[in-house]
Amino acid sequence: MNVKATLSPDDLARACAEAMWKEDDASRGLGMEIAEIKAGQATLTMTVKPEMANGHGIAHGGFIFTLADSAFAFACNSRNERVVAAQGSITFLRPGKLGDRLVATAREISRSGRSGIYDVRVTAGDVVIAEFRGHSRVIGGPWLPTGETGTK
Structure with missing residues (x-):
């Protein structure tokens, strides 16, 4: 049975x-939570904790990048193919503050063959x-075994 044929996208x-x-x-350990998953899309959240603040008392950019990267990962792994990042870049527009609940929303921009492009907005x-x-x-191999429907 083909998994893709038995489930909606x-x-x-x-x-x-x-x-x-x-x-x-990594994502679980940083306190991230999955808010929403759709085909080619993912929204993850994370609250900025004291150990995530840098010397300026604001969210360290590495943690913001990690949240965005995790949302990207869940968006690009949504089609039962194992996918990794080939490249990622971020532009910091404003600081995240201690206690902020950050929301990273990823969406697929393009997917062709084994390559894809995804944008993630962090708010x-x-x-x-x-941004x-x-x-x-795509590196190959499924997340779900052949025949698994994902329903109970």
Whole structure:
């Protein structure tokens, strides 16, 4: 049975995210949460904790990048193919502050063959604090075994 044929694209994306989340110690360890998953899209959240603040007392850019990168990862792994980042860049627009609940929303811009491009917007409330662009590469292998439907 073909997994893609038995699930809607969004249900497949959620099943892949569930499988990936179980193996993602980094995102879980930083307190990230999955807010929404759809085919080619993902929204993750993270609250800025004291250990995430830099010497200026604001969110360290590395943590903001990591949140954006995780949202990117869940968006590009939503089609039951294992995908990794080939390149990622971020532009910081405003600082994240201690206690901010950051929201990273990733969306697929282009996917062709084994390559994809994804944009991620990171916000704190109504304020855009960063824009990330990631390039992905399919490395092969499914998240869900052949025949698994992801439903119970």
